[in-house]
Structure formats: structure tokens, C-alpha cells
Amino acid sequence: MDEIGQKLRAARIEKGYTLDDLQQITKIQKRYLIAIEEGNFDQLPGDFYVRAFIKQYAETVGIDSDALLNQFQQDIPDPQPEEYVQASVQNQTRARRQAEHSPANQLRRRLPQLGLLLLGILIVFGVYYITIVKSHDEAKQAIPDDSSKVTLSTTRKKSSAKSSSSAAAKSSSSKKAELTIKAAAATGNTQAVTVSNMPKTASKLSVSATTAAAWVAVVIDNQTTWQASLAAGSSHDVTIPSGTTSFQVRSGNAKATGLKLNGKTVDISNGTSVVRTITFTVSAAD
Numbered sequence: 001m002d003e004i005g006q007k008l009r010a011a012r013i014e015k016g017y018t019l020d021d022l023q024q025i026t027k028i029q030k031r032y033l034i035a036i037e038e039g040n041f042d043q044l045p046g047d048f049y050v051r052a053f054i055k056q057y058a059e060t061v062g063i064d065s066d067a068l069l070n071q072f073q074q075d076i077p078d079p080q081p082e083e084y085v086q087a088s089v090q091n092q093t094r095a096r097r098q099a100e101h102s103p104a105n106q107l108r109r110r111l112p113q114l115g116l117l118l119l120g121i122l123i124v125f126g127v128y129y130i131t132i133v134k135s136h137d138e139a140k141q142a143i144p145d146d147s148s149k150v151t152l153s154t155t156r157k158k159s160s161a162k163s164s165s166s167a168a169a170k171s172s173s174s175k176k177a178e179l180t181i182k183a184a185a186a187t188g189n190t191q192a193v194t195v196s197n198m199p200k201t202a203s204k205l206s207v208s209a210t211t212a213a214a215w216v217a218v219v220i221d222n223q224t225t226w227q228a229s230l231a232a233g234s235s236h237d238v239t240i241p242s243g244t245t246s247f248q249v250r251s252g253n254a255k256a257t258g259l260k261l262n263g264k265t266v267d268i269s270n271g272t273s274v275v276r277t278i279t280f281t282v283s284a285a286d
Helices: 004-013 019-026 029-035 046-061 064-073 081-101 103-109 111-142 144-175
Strands: 178-182 190-198 203-209 214-220 223-230 235-240 244-253 257-261 264-266 276-284
Touching: 004 029, 004 046, 004 235, 019 029, 019 046, 029 046, 029 064, 029 111, 046 064, 046 214, 144 276, 178 264, 203 244, 244 257
Parallel strands: 190 276
Antiparallel strands: 178 190, 203 235, 203 257, 214 223, 214 244, 244 276, 257 264
């Protein structure tokens, strides 16, 4: 069983990588890399991760991962269905805990207080408006008719000009705020995606497995926010916090992984690598 580990280790040394280098590149923990090289697959989190980690290790050191897995197929355990269920339950629990502390959930809790505050502001504004209207009517009665007409005409023109200016500003702001997503062609097992006009509020990243199962992880600020093994046809939503300038999506089966950001499809089809790290660089809307 350690023959595959010896082959991977030899390729790593030939590339000049240390285990620390490989851990930094693949984001696979060093102890799992050591277990792969020594053929101790039972030390990995589960049978599914054995294949995924070996594929990522092989592609990083320049070995054809598909050929390697076929060559040593008898030594590599097949993933068991219960592993998908267990991983999914664990990730759903983690996602619920994160959702409880998310900005959106905290905002929802404060909605009643905000509603009362808004009601108070409306009452104050209403009283102020009634007072101004009453004062205006009294002043209008004391001014000659011709002067009233001139004043009313001038007021309407100013109001119309302000409305036109406001509408133009809103139209311009709407055009500037349109979310733009551009994905570059994948280079090896990495791919870059540029996002412009990202909302300043929290955003939603939808991850799905299209034609086959896929292991996917989302990393924000060098912390794994969510990871799971998705069955074909399933999906999961991840909240991207406001102010985020970059994040990563790591897939063990990029060809069967679908991504949407705030409802917009992220096209990652321009690449041949199966195991892939997709880095999003984000700039917020003005």
C-alpha cells in the first residue's frame, strides 16, 4: 500500500517541495500528507478523502492523478455512502451555528427595535410637515395673487429639477452597482475570479454538485467556513460576510461543481483540472 506513497514522495522531492510547502499549496494538513506517503490511509478522515487528497497531491507534484488512481485502485478504499451522510450532518450543524451569529440573523433580531425607531421618526416628520404646511398656507393668504403664482411656479420648477436630478442619480447609481463576475482560464489546479461591484452587505454563495458527487470547501480569511461532500444534484448556500475582499472555493471535482454568487452564475468551465482551488478577488460597489 505504501508504493503509491513512495511514488508521491519521490515526485514531491523531485519538485523541491517540503511537506510544509505542500501543506501550504494544497491546504491539506501535514499529518494527512505524511499518512498518504506512509500508506496509512486509515489515519485520514474517511475513505472519500483518501481519493480526493491523493488526486490533489498528485496533480500538485505533476503526476497524472487518474492514471495513478487506476494503477493502485486495489490499494485505495472506495468511499462509503454513510460517510457522505455523516459529513453532511456535521457540516449542516456547523452551518446552523454560523448562521446564528451571522450579520443577517443579528439584523433580524433587531428588526422590532428598528421598526419602533422608524415609527418615531415618521411621527416627528409628520408633525413637522403639518406645521410647515400650515405656516405656508397662512403666509400665502397674506401675499397678493400674482406673487403667489410666481412663488408656486418657481417652487414647482425647483421641485421638478430636483426630481429629475434625483432620478438621474439613482439611474446612474443602479448602473454602477451592477455585479460583474469574470473568471480567468484555470492554470493547473488554480483559477482566478474577479468580482466587481460586490454589495456592501453580506452576499450569498451557492455551491452545487451537478453531474456527479463533489467535495467542496469554502475558505474565508484563511479559515474553512464550510466543507462537505455534496451528492449529485444537491446544493448548499454559504454567507460571504460584508467587507470580504477575497475568498477561495476548493473542489475535489471541479468539472461537476456549480457556483453562483448573489444569483449570478460563476463560469469555471474553462479548465481541465479536476482538483482545483478557485480564488475570488472582490471589490465593493461605490
